[in-house]
Amino acid sequence: MSRQHLVDGDRIEAERYELEAAPAYRFAPSRREVFRMLGAGLLVLAVSGGAENAAEAQESGGGGGRRRGRNDAAPRDIGAWLHIGEDGTVTAHTGKTEVGQNVRTSLSQAVADELRVKVNSVRMVMADTDLVPYDAGTFGSRSTPAMAPQIRRAASAAREMLIDLAAATWGVDRAVCVAENGAIRRNDGSGTAPLAYPRLLQGKTLSRTIEDDAPRTPAAASSVPKVDGRAYVTGEHRYTSDLRRDGMLYGRVLRAPAYGAKLKSADLAPAQSLQGVVTVRDGDLVGVAAPTTRAADTALAAIKAEWETSAQQPSERDLFTRLRGAGSRGESLTGGAADERLKGTYTVAYIAHVPLEPRAAVAEWSGDRLTVWTGTQRPFGVRDELATAFGIPAARVRVIVPDTGSGYGGKHTGEAAVEAARLAKAAGKPVKLVWTREEEFAWAYFRPAGVIDVAAALGNDGTLAEWEFHNYNSGGSGLRSPYEIASRKEEFHRADSPLRQGSYRGLAATANHFARECHMDDLARAAGADPLAFRLKHLKDERLRAVLLAAAERFGWEKRRKAPGRGFGLAAGLEKGGYVANCAEVAVDAGTGQVIVRRVVAAFECGAVVNPVHLHNQVEGGTVMGLGGALFEAIHFEDGRLVNGRFSRYRVPRFRDMPAIETVLVDRRDLPSAGAGETPIVAIAPAIGNALLDATGVRLRALPLVSEGRMPAPV
Amino acid sequence: MPDTLRIKVNGKTRDIAGDGERSLLQVLREDLNLTGTKYGCGEASCGACTVLIDGEPTRSCVTPVGAVGGRAVTTIEGLAQGDKLHPVQEAFLEADALQCGYCTSGMILSVVGLLRKNPDPDEAAIAARLQGNVCRCGTYPRIVKAVQSAARAGRRAQK
Ligand code: FES
Ligand code: FES
Secondary structure, eight states: OOOOEEOOGGGSOTTTTOOOOOOSOOOOOBHHHHHHHHOSEEEEEEEOSOOTTOOOEEEOTTTOSTTOOTTOBOOTTEEEEEEEETTOOEEEEESOOOSSSOHHHHHHHHHHHHHTOOGGGEEEEESBTTTSOOOOOSOTTOIIIIIHHHHHHHHHHHHHHHHHHHHHHHTSOGGGEEEETTEEEEOSSOOOOOEEHHHHHTTOEEEEEEETTSOOOOOOOOOOOOTTHHHHHTTOOOOGGGOOOTTOEEEEEOOOSSTTOEEEEEEOHHHHTSTTOEEEEETTEEEEEESSHHHHHHHHHHOEEEEEOOSOOOOGGGHHHHHHTTSOTTTTSSOOTTOOSEEEEEEEOOBOOOOSSOOEEEEEEETTEEEEEEOOSOHHHHHHHHHHHHTOOGGGEEEEOOSOSOOTTOOOSOHHHHHHHHHHHHHTSOEEEEOOHHHHHHHSOBBOOEEEEEEEEEOTTSSEEEEEEEEESSOSTTOSOOSOOSEEEEEEEOOOOSSOBOOOTTTTHHHHHHHHHHHHHHHHHHTTOOHHHHHHHTOOOHHHHHHHHHHHHHHTGGGOOOOTTEEEEEEEEEETTEEEEEEEEEEEOTTTOBEEEEEEEEEEEOSSOSOHHHHHHHHHHHHHHHHHHHHTOOOOEETTEESSOSTTTSOOOOGGGOOEEEEEEOOOTTSOOOOOSSGGGTTHHHHHHHHHHHHHSOOOOEESSOTTSBOOOOO | OOOEEEEEETTEEEEEESOTTSBHHHIIIIISOOTTSOOSOSSSSSOTTEEEETTEEEEGGGSBGGGTTTOEEEOGGGTSBTTBOOHHHHHHHHTTOOSSOTTHHHHHHHHHHHHHHOSSOOHHHHHHHHTTOOOTTOOHHHHHHHHHHHHHHHHHHHO
16 A cells, blocks of 8 residues: 655645646736726736736726736736726625635625725625636635735725825825725815715726735724625525526436446436437436436436446445554554553544535536536636546636535535536536535545544653654644644554545544544643643643633633533644634433533634624634534445435534534734634534543543444443 | 426415426426525425425425415515515524525524414524524524524514
């Protein structure tokens, strides 16, 4: 088995499961093209680093044709652009996608703040590969840290240009001009009426390129509600699965009965004979398209297919042995038989993202040009997948991502997009393909399963002297312990995953934090120390200390009162520039062993808080999702088939699973904002695991902790 | 020859061609272009497809359209009165009780049904009645707040 050892946790790429293909083509419009698209007015291009020609170009006279400078071609690394039309319409373009993290709102808010206009007057054009600059994707909590400041700077540059325009119009010093309510006003007591932006931009074609390293304007904190919230509560918002095109058919794809099964034969004739049905056999893809979903289902069922299944199909029972590879338990740890270190082996199951909107795509061909609407976190990546699949230049593929029914790292790939496009090509009509929930479970990808071996030793003074940590398969992010340890060895080992795995909210940090923070509690016990005091004693990182103390204080850690069947636990960690600490209280029924998480406190810090309500919501959402993976979510599989690959058999957190959740936001105005989509999830499982240990004396080392909702019976 | 069915949706009578075995969910979405009702599981386990039938929250994914008969179907599109949002819609906006919003229409209709039966539900009653509605984005705590504030608004309106 080939396997790569990565020794230094710091060097491990956090996004190791990303499919990072180099973009074959980048949209680099000239300024003229942008003006043609959006009309005259003012344009600011925000360049992410290394703009060679960050010069200002002013073109007057509205046409902009003749006096076009040599900088007309926009630099290649544009991150975003912002346009203010002659009528005052503000439009900002970015490749980010809205998947429920409310990035549309936070970006609109950034623009509105800087331009001194109302939030609802800003239009965000997002994730349409024909209309926005190239973007690697919306993941890794990078939307806020990278995009919001860029957009903000573009808007602030635009505001300064408007001030310059007004100052020139009035013939006054720009220092007496201020932007306010969509206009420039004079504060020199002259009584001159303010000039609204449209007045200033009438007949102008102005553009400017700004670089990424321009000084950062600290964002003011404010809580703007979801910008288009009304469209969601009225059902008007159209997700991909809600779109329709003229003459559109509904597609279905034939799936293998097990992973690795090969199609031997397929008789399409019975399906083909049904009215209005188009059948497709294109290499390994067999599918149908029909006027209704019901007709497509009927047609699919009519196809007679024979499959060849190989004898050796993966099953859950030998999963962890397989992931750890040939080495038997404990062998990977460097100590021999006389090793007296405190040891533990932790496991995490595969889990599914279960985005409530399954994968969906609508594909439409027009000659050799392809347009696909699809819910993905990587529009440009999917565009390249499509271009490759059909052997056409990426420039002829347009991917549009309507605001999507969530992703959690689960929608980075373009399976549905490619399938819909193949069906549409064969049908000669637009085709919508919405994966069934069962397809979404089986044919998307999972959060990696993993095994983690830990061995640690305390010195005579009760401090942590030695730390050895091996993660098999689940990933390297969050591998490195934040605690001060004299001697450490932390390794991530790749393995052959029997199931398709990929990115997930929090990535491997959840697994690594689970093992580490449980083990830290065991060490605290061994040292006879309080879990909080033990952690603080080994912690120099003041940001991590701060969230730990904030969580402990809100929770009343010092005042907690032991009672039978009651337990308290805490855990902390950092990931992707965010710091989180959780305290949890559990109740365990003495008779049935039933576990109830009663209360969770989450303290979170990710730099300056931009929108406190949305940040609060993201932390809360991460906490809720984390509860599922901590307590009961697991994919079960046998002989290459999922045992519980449907909604009714895969338990996700519901209303009754909710503890009282309290969120404490630590605001660091002096630090740049990092994303909050992922980190809040990482410490919840160990906090609950530690609370269960406190309540019962039993250490559970497998995620999910209590898949049946109760403590395992003592053996 | 496809027979025709007649159903009443959001106060309008609609003729549906084709067989009565099709799910109400598919008919709403595909025939009537009422796509606010969502597919999430197809087996009555997630609540995304919830509509009201004679005021009762019902999973449209497992309801054959032929079984609806003359009863009144209300979808999310039929809840607001013109421009005026239903108090539960208002409450969801106010409490920011949505992230991606995909669960929202089913949630809102379930809440409308809940408040009709119990105008003053406590947290346990809310959790019990909404247990069948999943929000994968984890907005449950805010949904509970939204329900309570909608309930308060409803009680004020009663007085
Ligand atoms: S789609 Fe009907 S309950 Fe899930
Ligand atoms: S808001 Fe995304 S599922 Fe509820």
